[in-house]
Amino acid sequence: MSEQLDILIVSEEETITNQVLNSINREENSVTVIESKDVSREINRQTRDFVIFIQANTDYAVEQVQYVKSIHALTYVIFLATDSDISLLRNIMRAGAEEFFILPDELSLFISRFPTMQQNYKLRVHSDQESAVVFGRGRGQIYAFYSGKGGTGRTTIASTFAQTIKLESAAEVLLIDLNLQFGGVETIMSLETNRSLVDLKPVIHELNENHIRNVSQTESHSKLEILISPTDAEAQEIIDGDFISRLLRACRRSFDFCIVDLPSAIDENTVTAMEEADKLYYVLHADTPSLKVLKHFEELSERLGMDLKSSMEIILNQTSKEMELKEKDLKELVRYPITASIRKDYKKVQTFMNKGEPIRKAQKEKLIPFSKDIRKFAKSVLS
Numbered sequence: 001m002s003e004q005l006d007i008l009i010v011s012e013e014e015t016i017t018n019q020v021l022n023s024i025n026r027e028e029n030s031v032t033v034i035e036s037k038d039v040s041r042e043i044n045r046q047t048r049d050f051v052i053f054i055q056a057n058t059d060y061a062v063e064q065v066q067y068v069k070s071i072h073a074l075t076y077v078i079f080l081a082t083d084s085d086i087s088l089l090r091n092i093m094r095a096g097a098e099e100f101f102i103l104p105d106e107l108s109l110f111i112s113r114f115p116t117m118q119q120n121y122k123l124r125v126h127s128d129q130e131s132a133v134v135f136g137r138g139r140g141q142i143y144a145f146y147s148g149k150g151g152t153g154r155t156t157i158a159s160t161f162a163q164t165i166k167l168e169s170a171a172e173v174l175l176i177d178l179n180l181q182f183g184g185v186e187t188i189m190s191l192e193t194n195r196s197l198v199d200l201k202p203v204i205h206e207l208n209e210n211h212i213r214n215v216s217q218t219e220s221h222s223k224l225e226i227l228i229s230p231t232d233a234e235a236q237e238i239i240d241g242d243f244i245s246r247l248l249r250a251c252r253r254s255f256d257f258c259i260v261d262l263p264s265a266i267d268e269n270t271v272t273a274m275e276e277a278d279k280l281y282y283v284l285h286a287d288t289p290s291l292k293v294l295k296h297f298e299e300l301s302e303r304l305g306m307d308l309k310s311s312m313e314i315i316l317n318q319t320s321k322e323m324e325l326k327e328k329d330l331k332e333l334v335r336y337p338i339t340a341s342i343r344k345d346y347k348k349v350q351t352f353m354n355k356g357e358p359i360r361k362a363q364k365e366k367l368i369p370f371s372k373d374i375r376k377f378a379k380s381v382l383s
């Protein structure tokens, strides 16, 4: 395959078309601009690498995206919307589009992201394995960490997991602390800040990447983005299920991985986050009291009508030779897959906590057993 990409622009908007054309390297790519009525003919004529739709006043946008993907599933579809009709955008993504941007605000974001998308596309096409790790906006994964019992290691695991993915891949990663009452992530990551996710409330209906990055903190070693929870009682009252759901959807659009640290208390916010998550990692200790709490959580979630069968996985924490139950016993007692086991590493983990330093700081560094286990877990997720 030649390195030249075939880019098709579907547009009736001359000004936007010209702005997009100016941002594409015309020597390295072959670019064709067509009108929306010519989509089927042009798609059938030859294989297209990229199709960029600039929203027109037609009702066929969703069908056209579907059609492009049905002819050649690898074609990378980008939708540039001229208004932020959320239900239209959701349907566009469902139809298989890789990305969307809302103009005019996000035009510069699109332009800055386009080279990465081209690289991702080339990787995807060149890769022998279909499962190559490809990152792109619009279909970021939400991984939530939960446990019905407090103090099981959610915050430590979620933040080290996020840090590991950020350090060991090219992905954009966001860590979100939803412990609205007590927080916790800011201590482990030693952040001092007066901004929290509640500051997104005024813009929650039009939330975009810029808003999120204005409020999030950047961890200085890995450049992981972190959204801290508010700690004053008044701020918490502003947050409800609708807020959580809008927040997570916007985060998913802008980051490849959104790692959510959840509190043990089950309320509207926790339930919404669990439902939005692609994976719910339940952090479990291998002892009878912890299994009882897990059973109780299963019953409660069933009563609440939550379907966790396909999304919930177990992360075994604090494993050791003295464990009351062995992993093979647990496999028989628990009906969810055990995705990772993390060794008990009290002294070394505590040293970091006492120094107020994040456990992972560089891609190449000496790893304590806890970090090695988290790395194994993170690698299994990335591959």
Ligand SMILES: Nc1ncnc2c1ncn2[C@@H]1O[C@H](COP(=O)(O)OP(=O)(O)OP(=O)(O)O)[C@@H](O)[C@H]1O
Binding pocket: 147, 149, 150, 151, 152, 153, 154, 155, 156, 157, 179, 184, 263, 264, 317, 318, 319, 342, 343, 344, 345, 346, 347, 349, 350, 353, 370
């Ligand atoms: N594998 C491990 N080995 C040693 N210590 C650990 C391990 N996992 C967690 N810890 C320690 O256990 C304590 C509780 O961990 P953490 O705060 O992450 O739990 P949590 O589930 O988030 O608790 P909370 O209910 O307070 O939110 C911390 O002191 C942490 O350092």
Ligand SMILES: [Mg+2]
Binding pocket: 154, 155, 156, 179, 183, 184
């Ligand atoms: Mg915690």
